Structures are given as structure tokens and as C-alpha cells.
Amino acid sequence: MTRTLYFLGGWAALALGTLGIFLPLLPTVPFVILAAFCFARSSPALERRLVEHPRFGPHILAWRKNGAISRRGKWAATIAFAVSIAAALFWLKWPWLLFPLAAMLASGTWIWTRPEP
Known part of the structure; x- marks a missing residue:
């Protein structure tokens, strides 16, 4: 049962990552990394394909x-x-426009504190 959930989660993450290629506000690489994590626990062959992919593997x-x-x-x-x-700023009114700003500050700070390869 757990393998099945990881397998389905891997495909769902890969689908969202694929959408991220076409939708600029949806990230691609984090979903592909999540898919690799899920496939490592459910389908080693699919995980290997992602890890060996020339664009996403690194x-x-x-x-x-x-x-x-x-x-x-x-x-x-x-x-x-x-x-x-x-x-x-264009679509939301005060105080709702503060939520995306807070999310950006928190996420952006975390992202910029990660090491670089």
C-alpha cells in the first residue's frame, strides 16, 4: 500500500512539474525532486530515469x-x-495582499540561504 501511495505521489508531482514548464508561477524542479523522492521508494527504474535526466538530474x-x-x-x-x-497588488485588497508578500519573504529567505552546487 505504501509503495502505491509513493508511486501515485511521484506521478502527481511529475505532472505538476510538467505543468510548471508551461505555467510560469508553478515551479518545475521542486516537483521533479519530489517525484524522484517518491519514485525512490516505489519505482527505482523511474527514479533512475529522473536522476540520469540531463536537465533535472543535476x-x-x-x-x-x-x-x-x-x-x-x-x-x-x-x-x-x-x-x-x-x-x-493588482488584484487583492488590504490586508489580503500581505499574505503573498509574507509567503515570498519566508520562502525567498529560505531559498537564498540554501547552498549552491
């Missing part, structure tokens, strides 16, 4: 080894946060 390995996020990834997240804040 990010997965850097995260596993050091909890590292590339500088490019950090900047991509920061830009996505900025776009989200701009949208919040």
Missing part, C-alpha cells in the same frame, strides 16, 4: 547531496515571487 543530485539550489534557480524563484506580488 538538480536532484545537488539537492540530495547538499540541499543545494543553483543560483539560476534562486533567481527564477525570486522573479516568480515578484510577478506574484505584482499580481497580488
Whole structure:
């Protein structure tokens, strides 16, 4: 039963990561890293395909080894946060616009304190 849940979670994370390729505010790499985590517990063959992938494999390995996020990834997240804040300023009213700002500050601080590969 647990393997099945990890397997389904891996596919769900991979689907969200795939959507992130086309939707600028949805992150891709974190979902692919989550998919690799789930597949490591349910399908070693699928995990191996992700780890050996030329685009995502280095990010997965850097995260596993050091909890590292590339500088490019950090900047991509920061830009996505900025776009989200701009949208919040446009569509949300006080005090609701503070929630995305708080989320960005907390998440952005955490992301920028991660080591780089």
C-alpha cells in the first residue's frame, strides 16, 4: 500500500512539474525532486530515469547531496515571487495582499540561504 501511495505521489508531482514548464508561477524542479523522492521508494527504474535526466538530474543530485539550489534557480524563484506580488497588488485588497508578500519573504529567505552546487 505504501509503495502505491509513493508511486501515485511521484506521478502527481511529475505532472505538476510538467505543468510548471508551461505555467510560469508553478515551479518545475521542486516537483521533479519530489517525484524522484517518491519514485525512490516505489519505482527505482523511474527514479533512475529522473536522476540520469540531463536537465533535472543535476538538480536532484545537488539537492540530495547538499540541499543545494543553483543560483539560476534562486533567481527564477525570486522573479516568480515578484510577478506574484505584482499580481497580488493588482488584484487583492488590504490586508489580503500581505499574505503573498509574507509567503515570498519566508520562502525567498529560505531559498537564498540554501547552498549552491
